[in-house]
Amino acid sequence: MGFTKKVLVGGFAAFMCVASTASIAAGDLTRRPTKLPDLVLGTEDNRYLLSQKEYNLETGKSYKLKVVSSGxxxxxVQAPEFFQSIFLRKVEAGDMEIKAVSLTELEFEQEGEAEIYFVPIKPGKFEFYSEGLEEKGMEGVFIVK
Incomplete structure (x- = not known):
């Protein structure tokens, strides 16, 4: 192999090492989540009030959503298509940290809260709702771009 070819190959190899290190240096995108406005379910005045009806999200960005039940x-709370289109990092509820592949629903039998840490991986519009209470206005949408 000639000198010029060795320099080119060596330069390319060095570039690839720096490029791959730069992408690793950006860090784990699941570790610095953006806090979304809390999703509060019901109030003393209106048990069927949802604090948020719409969330705008981006694929590849980490989020933390606190769901709060007024009791x-x-x-x-269900969002079947949305739950299938996210990378779920964990759910925190009470003194527990739950690590699972996916969610089916978050059920609150009384006052309480849960925090969901996730990364959307698929764009689209995804409905969320409180099962059986949709006709009372307890439904909204995740819009993922």
Missing amino acids: QTEYA
Whole structure:
């Protein structure tokens, strides 16, 4: 191999090492989540009030969503298509940290809260709702771009 070819190959190898190190240096995108506005389920004045009806998200960005139950009634929050289109890092509830591949629902039988840490991986519009209470206005949408 000639000198010029060795320099080119060596330069390319050095570039690849720096490029791969730079991408690793950016860090784990799941570790610095953006805090979303809390999703509060019901109030003393209106047990069927949702604090948020829409969340705008981006694929590849880490988020933390706190879901808070007022305890005014039983709430079963579901978002089947959304839950299938995210990377779920963990759920924190009470003194527990739950690590799972996916969610089916968050059910609150009384007052309480849970924090969901996730990264959207698929764009689209995904409905969320409290099962059986949709006609009372307990539904919203995740818009992922």
